Amino acid sequence: MRSLDGRMDELERREELYWRQRSRQDWLKNGDKNTSFFHTKASQRKSRNHIRKIQDAAGNTFCEEEQISEVLVRHFDDLFTTGGQCDSDSVISKVDSEISAAQVAELAAPFDGEEVREALFQMHPTKAPGPDDDSLLFVRANEEETEKVLDILSTYEAASGQKLNMEKSEVSFSRNIDLEKKNMLQMKLSFKAVEGHDKYLGLSTYIGSSKKFFFQSIQDRVWKKLKGWKENYLSQAGREILIKSVAQAIPTYAMQCFSIPVSILNVVEKMCRSFFWGQKGEERKMSWVAWDKLYRAKKQGGLGFRNMRVFNKAMLAKQAWRLLTNKDSLMARVLKGKYFPNSDFFGAKVVPNMSFTWRSILSSREVIERGAFKSVGKGKNVRIWEDLWLPNLPSFKVISTRGDRVSAPNLVNELWEDKSRNLEALSELFT
Structure with a gap:
């Protein structure tokens, strides 16, 4: 009987792991009996990603599965086929050699099984590796630097065998550049001219007077992750993980560069609070613990949720x-x-x-x-009255003021004389 129970547990664990991989929900670990959530998410993902028809480059529409496969294969075959031989020597020759002959031999050696295993286990178990980034170039708006950009891009194409996608490449100009010059440089580059790049690496490149408008997308993204049916299939522990790993993680990247409006953070926090307690729409649910207490670490009686403003x-x-x-x-x-x-x-x-x-x-x-002060050293760059340099005082600053004493020392090194304290100056200033 015990062996049968063990076998059933193993089969249930495998089923949950299977549906977790199908759902691509990496934030939630298997083991919390969330199989129904994974199953529903996988079904939703399958419905969203299903291709019912496709159009080829000539404008012809295909609906049969075999025809759709042929169009896709043909498209990516054309996309990733190089237009000629790669000429990487012109780039490699400019790079100084930094590896020894022994390292060259090690790199050129055949792969062994342990190396392959180590590389595979460094990858995420349910994701495929690959490059993800764009390049943003800043140059002066003149013909000489435009030619340099074209030369760099041409060298890149020749060295990598990859073709630049001109349809996705854009150029924008300063407002101080006259229209005729803009048109001339844009034609030379053959890029699409735009007023400004909306986003770069997920962040807005320009923020106007209405901060709430520009950061509304953060609020919308959190809402998309929390709304709908998810709370019906997740335990409260699962909701906690979703809030920590997804909802509260979404604004993190923007928070490194921008002070997010408090109104946006308050709405995000309210959505997280409602989701955690199972509240839907205008429905009122009992909040058994004040949200501020849930900011505390678990060992202090909380759940470790982030205070978004402090974070x-x-x-x-x-x-x-x-x-x-x-x-x-x-x-x-x-x-x-x-x-x-x-x-x-x-x-x-x-x-x-x-x-x-x-x-x-x-x-x-x-x-x-609040917690930083200058290391005095020789005191040549530490100002007596303005800088934080006294670790034994609460504010790290001199409490008294310089007042109208024009001849008073300004730098800390002036309080020393012949490698000893200038007692006369100290007595005059601080007693």
Whole structure:
């Protein structure tokens, strides 16, 4: 009897795993008896992805399964067939060799079974690997740099054997460029001219005065993930995982660059709250625990849900920390050159014409200021009155003010004299 029970458990586990793979719902692990959810999701996915008819390049329509397969094979065969021999030497010759002869021999050796196994197990169990990204190029609007872009793209095509898709390539110009010049450069590139690129890597490239309008898509995406039939097939533990892994993860990427409007975050949080407690539409359901308490970690009696407003601040503070600790990065050099060329990050001023991204990063400055202070070292770059440099004080700053003492020291190194404390200056300033 025990062997039969064990066999039934194994068959149920396999069935759930099968339907999970068919459903492509990677956020939810098998083992929580969610087979009905996986089955329904797989059926929905099959219905959505089913091709009933197809049209070929000549405009002919086909409905039979065999004909549809032939059109698809022909299309992708044409798409991925190279137009000639690849000439990668022109690119490889420009790259300095950094590997030794022994490494070359290792790379050229035949694959063994263990290497194949290791590579396969590094992949996601229900996904196929492949490249996913676009390229955004910035150049001056003149013929010389346009020719350079065309030359680079031509070299790429020759080296890779891939053909640039001109129908999906776009070009946009600054508002300061006159129409005649725009038309001339656009014809030379043969790209489609657009007023602006709507999104790049999922984020808006331009944000106007109505922030709520531009971030409405985040709210809509969360709603699509939570609405409908899902709560009928998920246990409450399954709903918790869906909220954490999908609903609360959707805004994360945008939160690294932008301060999301509080109104948007409040609506997202409300949707998550209603979904978790099983509330539908205007229906009222009992919320057994205050949502604020569910922010706590599980060992503290909560469920570890994110406080979206606090999390947004934390994501932006990470960018601010990058500016402070990686000052030679391209991002740090560009932002410093544009917004605070004559001061440090903490001294950067809020100005009316700053970008929304920079304004968002500056809004997180207070998070860094709560726990960061300057390492004094020799004190040549630490200001006595403005900088945070005293770890034993709550604010890390000098409590007294400089006042009208014009001759008072300005830098910390001025409080030292012949490698010892300048007691006279210390007594005058701080007693």
